[in-house]
Amino acid sequence: MKTLCQKSVWLAAGLLGSVLGGCLNYQRPPLAVDQSTYSALQQKEKQLLPEQLKALTLPQAQELALANNPDFLSIKFSIDSARARYYQQFSNYAPTLNASMSISQSFSKIYAAENHLYPRTQNDRYAPALSGQWLIFDSLGREMNLLSARHELRQTQANVEDAKRLLLRAVAYAYNDVQLAFAQKEIILAQIDYSQTMLKDAERKFKAGTALKSDVLNFKVTLRNAQLDLIKINYTIKANLYVLAGYLGLTDGTIPDSVKFPAITMDEGRYTASLDVYLDQALANRPDLKAARERLEALRYGFYGTLSKFGPTATADYQLGYGHSRSISHDRTGSRHDWSSSGNFSYGFNISWNLFNGFADYFSIKAAQSEVSAADYMLYQVWLGIVTDVRTAYANYKSSIKQAQLSKEICDLTRETRNLVENEYNEGTALVTRLNEAERDLVQAQNNLASALVNIANTRAQLEAAVYTFTPVTAAAGK
Numbered sequence: 001m002k003t004l005c006q007k008s009v010w011l012a013a014g015l016l017g018s019v020l021g022g023c024l025n026y027q028r029p030p031l032a033v034d035q036s037t038y039s040a041l042q043q044k045e046k047q048l049l050p051e052q053l054k055a056l057t058l059p060q061a062q063e064l065a066l067a068n069n070p071d072f073l074s075i076k077f078s079i080d081s082a083r084a085r086y087y088q089q090f091s092n093y094a095p096t097l098n099a100s101m102s103i104s105q106s107f108s109k110i111y112a113a114e115n116h117l118y119p120r121t122q123n124d125r126y127a128p129a130l131s132g133q134w135l136i137f138d139s140l141g142r143e144m145n146l147l148s149a150r151h152e153l154r155q156t157q158a159n160v161e162d163a164k165r166l167l168l169r170a171v172a173y174a175y176n177d178v179q180l181a182f183a184q185k186e187i188i189l190a191q192i193d194y195s196q197t198m199l200k201d202a203e204r205k206f207k208a209g210t211a212l213k214s215d216v217l218n219f220k221v222t223l224r225n226a227q228l229d230l231i232k233i234n235y236t237i238k239a240n241l242y243v244l245a246g247y248l249g250l251t252d253g254t255i256p257d258s259v260k261f262p263a264i265t266m267d268e269g270r271y272t273a274s275l276d277v278y279l280d281q282a283l284a285n286r287p288d289l290k291a292a293r294e295r296l297e298a299l300r301y302g303f304y305g306t307l308s309k310f311g312p313t314a315t316a317d318y319q320l321g322y323g324h325s326r327s328i329s330h331d332r333t334g335s336r337h338d339w340s341s342s343g344n345f346s347y348g349f350n351i352s353w354n355l356f357n358g359f360a361d362y363f364s365i366k367a368a369q370s371e372v373s374a375a376d377y378m379l380y381q382v383w384l385g386i387v388t389d390v391r392t393a394y395a396n397y398k399s400s401i402k403q404a405q406l407s408k409e410i411c412d413l414t415r416e417t418r419n420l421v422e423n424e425y426n427e428g429t430a431l432v433t434r435l436n437e438a439e440r441d442l443v444q445a446q447n448n449l450a451s452a453l454v455n456i457a458n459t460r461a462q463l464e465a466a467v468y469t470f471t472p473v474t475a476a477a478g479k
Contacts, residue, residue, distance in 0.1 A: 026077075029070060032251045046251040055260045058175050061248060065171045066164065068249030075163045082149075082156035089146040095134035095316075102127045119331035129321035136349075139311025144304045151298035158291035165287060165468050167247070172461035174244040176454045179264050181237040183450040188229045191443055195223035198435075201426075215432050222436065264453040266408070269401050271463060275394050278467045282390045285468040289386055292379040299375050303368040309361040312353040320345050386466070393463035400459045404452035407445070414438070414445040 031045040047068055053060070066072065103126045110118055135142070199219035205211030241255045248255075271278070283289065326339040354361070421438040424430035 030251050041251070047249055048252065049248075049250065049255065049259060053259060055262065056255070057262060058172060061175050061244065062168050062171050064248045065167055069167060069247055070249055072163055072167050076160055078156050079153075079160055082153040086146075086149040086153045089142070089149045092135065092142045092145070095132050097130060097132040100129045100131065102129075119329055121330075122328040123325070124327075125323065125325040127321060127323040129319060131319040131321075132317075134316040134318075135313070136316055137312070137314040139308035139313065141305050141308035141311075144301045144308060148298045148301035148305060151294045151301065155291045155294035155298060158287040158294055161287035162291060165465055169461050169465035171244070171247045172464075173458060174240065174247055175261075176457045176461070177240045178237065178244055179261055179457070180450060180454040181233060181240050182261055183264050183454070184447060185230070185233045185237065187443060187446045187450065188226055188233055190446075191226045191439075192223065192230065194439070195219055195226055199223055218432050218436065222439070264450065264457070266404060266453060267401065267456045267460065270460065271394070271397060275391065278394055278463070279387060279390050281469065282386050282467045283383070286386050287468065289379075289382055292375070292382040296372065296375045296379050299368070299372045303365070303372050306361070306365045306368045309354070309364065312351055314349065314351045316347065316349050318345075318347040389466040390463075393459065393466040397456070397459040397463045400452065400455045404449070404456050407449040407452040411442075411445040411449045414442045418442045 030047040032041050032047070035041060035045065049056075049064070104124075106123045107121070108123075109120045199216065199222075202211050202215045202219050206213055206216050238254070242253055245252065245254050321344045322342070323344075324339070324341045327337075329336045329338075418435075418438040418441070421430050421435050425432065425435045
């Protein structure tokens with residue numbers, strides 16, 4: 001008997017270990033998260049960009065974010081949780097089966113007896129049994145809970161898809177900030193080259209006696225200001241790279257200098273259809289709207305489930321048992337040994353109907369009804385928000401293209417003006433202050449153009465998120 005108990009314990013422990021091991025079967029984050037120091041990290045413990053990557057495009061950055069971003073990956077596991085809860089509802093249709101074992105042993109001895117036999121008795125008993133219950137009918141409560149869980153699963157899937165939408169937009173914004181910073185750096189470097197050229201020319205003319213020392217000092221100040229701007233923009237580039245690396249889930253917290261970013265280009269207008277087309281697409285595609293609709297359906301079935309509390313419940317009970325007992329008795333006359341074995345099987349049906357419980361079920365229905373009403377109006381709010389998002393993004397996108405086109409024209413005019421003023425200054429017909437103004441106007445126009453081009457990219461990302469038409473390189477939705 002002792003050996004049988006030990007085997008049962010080891011079997012139960014093995015099954016429990018297998019279950020727990022299966023539940024923890026997932027791909028862990030980079031090993032770096034288990035370390036307490038950064039400087040001692042090995043390359044294999046980090047999450048890095050692919051070694052062959054030399055240039056990073058926006059679609060590539062979005063794919064990397066979908067594959068590595070820890071916030072998004074943690075949200076994706078909610079689908080597995082919701083799916084498990086949905087499948088769990090099917091267990092309510094299955095019968096239960098419980099195993100039990102009763103083992104007992106007792107000892108007794110009589111110390112004073114008229115017959116002076118003083119018997120000693122030992123009684124042993126063990127009784128294994130199987131029992132269970134089967135829910136036959138619960139006034140459709142199981143069916144409503146099952147349907148509610150199914151819509152909760154769909155809601156969770158839509159929420160994950162919406163998290164993907166927002167992540168793609170955030171990566172686009174961060175990527176565009178990096179591009180803008182690099183474009184501004186190019187403008188500053190061009191300004192430094194121009195200031196150095198003008199400074200050398202002014203120093204040469206000053207030595208020849210054809211220019212004032214104030215002109216030399218002027219170009220020195222201009223050069224120093226540009227160098228100061230270069231220091232600032234280098235920090236801005238690093239800060240923007242840090243933000244982008246965070247979205248990509250890179251453990252180094254930055255992007256290597258060897259990885260290049262393509263230059264900003266003019267978007268002549270990718271989205272040329274009418275506003276109504278994009279409104280239709282958004283209302284058909286937006287996952288947050290799908291999530292709100294699924295939540296409403298889940299709560300509706302939850303409400304119907306509360307109605308089942310007013311109906312009857314039918315269950316079947318069953319039990320199969322076996323018992324073995326042994327009795328050993330010793331006294332002065334000798335020993336006696338008795339034993340017996342018995343088996344039993346029983347089943348029955350039970351129907352119960354709660355007729356009154358202090359209006360608890362009634363108020364449960366009222367609460368569920370209120371949740372349905374609130375979810376319906378939340379759906380309305382999400383619907384209105386989507387319409388507002390699309391209208392705002394569409395108008396912003398169209399406006400940004402016009403602003404960029406005008407900014408390019410202004411940039412061309414200011415460059416031509418600066419060149420003319422430079423020639424006039426070299427000929428002695430224009431003051432250095434006028435040249436400073438022309439140079440500042442050109443730098444400002446170049447910065448405005450760079451900002452306008454990036455603004456197009458941002459508004460495009462805004463419109464794509466509002467309509468939900470992101471298309472990463474390999475359709476990262478399958479990741």
